[in-house]
Amino acid sequence: MSLSVTALTKQYGGSTALNRLSVTFEPNVIYGLFGRNGAGKSTLLGCIGNRLIPDTGRIVLDGEPLAECERLMARVYLANERLPWWDGVTLSAMLADCAHMDGRFDLGLARELVARFGLSPDAVYGRLSLGQRTMARMLIGLCMPVDYLFLDEPTTGLDPVNRRLMVEAVLEAYRRRSRTIVIATHEIAEFADILERAVIIDQGRRIDSFEVQDLCSHAALLVGPSDVVRAYAAGRGLRVLDVEHRGDSVSALVGMVSASEPEGGASASVAASSGFITGGLPDGVRARTPDLQTYMTRLVQRRH
Amino acid sequence: MDFDFSGPQPLFVQVADQLRAGIASGALPEGEQVPSTTEISRTYTINPATVLKGMTMLVDEGLLEKRRGLGMFVVPGAMERLRREERERFERDCVTDLVAEARRLGIGCQELIGLIEKGYRQ
Structure with a gap:
């Protein structure tokens, strides 16, 4: 039972974003994924989230290849800088769509987080500020009924108060529904206390992984x-x-x-x-x- | 509880220390349930696995016991044991240091006792 990536390679033109990277994510653990700009964090998450196609390597969930199976893909969600669907709709319409697509979407928590982040349910997504759009995309991710949630830069554009609220929201969502959450971020100190393990990647390779408390x-x-x-x-x-x-x-x-x-x-x-x-x-x-x-x-x- | 998030001690050690302090002071009474990992995790925004790791230290030390399906409870006699250990630690660490420092400054035994008595009066 785990999501494991083996020898994943992805090149863009002449540059190598992922260089035979291998990492395993165990069930029900909160991970921090750290690395410098361009280290390969977003590419790794893009491949796992089925938004990018790796050149070589394997991504396997509970022993089966992830990308070939809709049932397995439904257990994984990536919240990154892109909105996967919707355009020009209000937050409340987006949440209603999520709940409609999967009855297990945590609409109660979603509405609570919208209020906590001070977002207006009637606001049109495209008219929100950078930070507000980040909060909207991340809170949707936190309420998705998946076993493996990947958050790519969940604090982009957030003020210090909202960054703190985001850390609390991640922990709150984890308590309500135990699952693996992988947080790719540069705000290491901000997230340190809610992490169980850390993975550090550099130049497309995993260079370290360890228990944060150890x-x-x-x-x-x-x-x-x-x-x-x-x-x-x-x-x-x-x-x-x-x-x-x-x-x-x-x-x-x-x-x-x-x-x-x-x-x-x-x-x-x-x-x-x-x-x-x-x-x-x-x-x-x-x-x-x-x-x-x-x-x-x-x-x-x-x-x- | 009061955590020093920038401190040198790992958070799970701090969780254990805070629970020990609570038991020693009677804030967490013997035979009663301590706050759940979920409660501590929420209140202080700490990963629940980290909180559990701290609690497990106290279970291993025989200060807390896990009752299946109910939670963690303070073991009877835990307060007395912690206080005794605290007094031993005080004598071993604090008194030894104090006397060594007094010697260094040329403060004799009677003078030191006088200073301590003065400290108590303040």
Whole structure:
């Protein structure tokens, strides 16, 4: 029981958006999908949501190819920057259409979210602001009766209050109907507390995936004299992922992340590293757990 | 409960700490049900799996017990046990540090007792 993507490749002209990317989404888990602009997040979600056709690779839901089966496709929904249907209609008409197409659409929650986001049910979609259109598309996604919901940039154009409301809305929808929700976003700190797992992609490949709450046993920031930090990391078998120089000392991001092994090597070795920052640090070296945003930023910043 | 979302502790550890504090203070009485994962998740906007992970820590410590279909309950004797552990921790960590710091500053035993008595009067 899962949605798994295997060796997915997609090229646009001469550029490779997805490069044999593999990832598995388990049932009933909220995922964060992170990566820089152009890393391949939207292309990945477009392929899963059947809006793009991959060049090669497989997308399988519970053991069956997804794209060939209407019954399976009905269990997946992608809310991204495009409105899949409707034009020039009011929000209330859009919600009524959704409820008509599938009686299990959560119309009650949809109306509640329209009110909470301060949207007018009588407003015509095309006349809404950028942020309001985002809220409308995302709230529809949150009320869809699917098992795998993908939200691509659910906070585009949203003010800070509405961003907070969006995070709460995702959690509220998840409570009302347990399902997998994959959130592709750059607002990492905003969403961090509602995530169970994170997937990081870069240059069309998955470079890391881990339990968000176990970041403390997955990576650490070591601050101290350069040679001492490097010797300690080497002695403990820790991979140095990024180094920032701060005067005489360095801040090194270390972890068990295996950037060259996209096939699950990283998560398999996490347990072995558990608690590595508590074990006797050399004099002059301090260790702390990076927050999720710092980790992601420092992991991908020098890879280009 | 009061969570430090930017803190160095993982959120599930903070959930466990907050529940322990609630049991120790009597805010979560022995034998009674603690708030559900859903309630805590909603109130503090935290993934329910994270809340459950924190609660499971307390189940493993024998402070909470799961009653099938009903929820999580505070184990009788949990408050007494936590308070005893807190006092031990106070003696082990706080008193040791205080005495070490007093020694460093040249404050003798009687003088330190005097300072503590003054602190109590304030």
